[in-house]
Amino acid sequence: MDITMRAQNGVTIVALGGSLDSNTSPKAQQEMDGILAGGAKKVAVDCTTLDYISSAGLRVMLGAAKKLNGGAGLRLFGLNQSVREVFDISGFSKILAVFNSEADALRGF
Amino acid sequence: MHPPAKTRKGCHIVAAMPSLRMTIGPDPGQVAGVSQAFADFAQAHKVPPAVRRSVSIALDELLNNATAYGFPGRGGDVSVEVDLAPDRLSVTLSDSGKPFNPLEMAEPDTALSVDERQIGGLGIHLVRRMMDDVAYHRRDERNVITLTKRLA
Numbered sequence: 001m002d003i004t005m006r007a008q009n010g011v012t013i014v015a016l017g018g019s020l021d022s023n024t025s026p027k028a029q030q031e032m033d034g035i036l037a038g039g040a041k042k043v044a045v046d047c048t049t050l051d052y053i054s055s056a057g058l059r060v061m062l063g064a065a066k067k068l069n070g071g072a073g074l075r076l077f078g079l080n081q082s083v084r085e086v087f088d089i090s091g092f093s094k095i096l097a098v099f100n101s102e103a104d105a106l107r108g109f
Numbered sequence: 110m111h112p113p114a115k116t117r118k119g120c121h122i123v124a125a126m127p128s129l130r131m132t133i134g135p136d137p138g139q140v141a142g143v144s145q146a147f148a149d150f151a152q153a154h155k156v157p158p159a160v161r162r163s164v165s166i167a168l169d170e171l172l173n174n175a176t177a178y179g180f181p182g183r184g185g186d187v188s189v190e191v192d193l194a195p196d197r198l199s200v201t202l203s204d205s206g207k208p209f210n211p212l213e214m215a216e217p218d219t220a221l222s223v224d225e226r227q228i229g230g231l232g233i234h235l236v237r238r239m240m241d242d243v244a245y246h247r248r249d250e251r252n253v254i255t256l257t258k259r260l261a
Binding site for chain 2: 019021022023051052053054055056058059062065066070071081082085086089090091094095096
């Protein structure tokens with residue numbers, strides 16, 4: 001799991017690379033907690049190089065959404081077909097804001 | 110399963126199917142080793158990415174469940190068998206933990222809001238939806254789960 005962060009116009013963009021599963025989710029959780037503790041109110045998760053996500057990874061996303069204004073402060077983009085399928089099956093596609101591209105995700109955020 | 114090919118002499122030739130065999134202890138920290146071994150296996154045998162990802166997720170969910178909850182205060186083992194046939198990938202997970210049939214778990218409510226949502230039960234739900242077949246047997250004091258994912 002590779003995690004990189006950058007800030008752009010008040011939005012913290014977090015890029016996740018590799019797999020987000022029971023092995024790697026503690027690290028992602030730690031990074032996300034750090035971002036939120038730092039006062040971030042708007043977080044965009046870049047999933048372009050995210051290979052797959054299991055329920056342990058969904059837990060990290062849900063936890064972040066709950067702390068970001070009921071999900072209003074969290075956006076995701078660049079999901080591959082597998083990640084999209086997991087989001088659809090779990091119902092996360094309906095409760096989290098998912099966009100196709102970074103430009104779409106940042107527009108009006 | 111394809112019938113074995115016959116040679117001119119009437120002998121049967123059974124092509125060896127690629128397979129992966131591993132056994133781990135009752136420790137969630139050992140699941141990562143299986144994930145890596147399966148990723149290597151999938152790459153070596155050109156398993157389609159969509160199949161590799163779905164099976165990786167299923168392995169993570171089921172092995173994490175088995176190792177985290179199946180062995181309260183005792184030892185044991187969890188074995189993993191992966192077999193790649195021309196048309197399907199089959200996985201058999203067997204553990205000596207306490208009896209647990211994941212297929213008896215209630216389906217989670219996936220229509221709740223962000224504030225109401227919980228993660229419990231979601232892993233098994235993903236496995237059932239992403240695999241083509243999931244079966245559970247209690248056999249010889251072991252939990253045995255078989256998964257099948259078609260390649261096309």
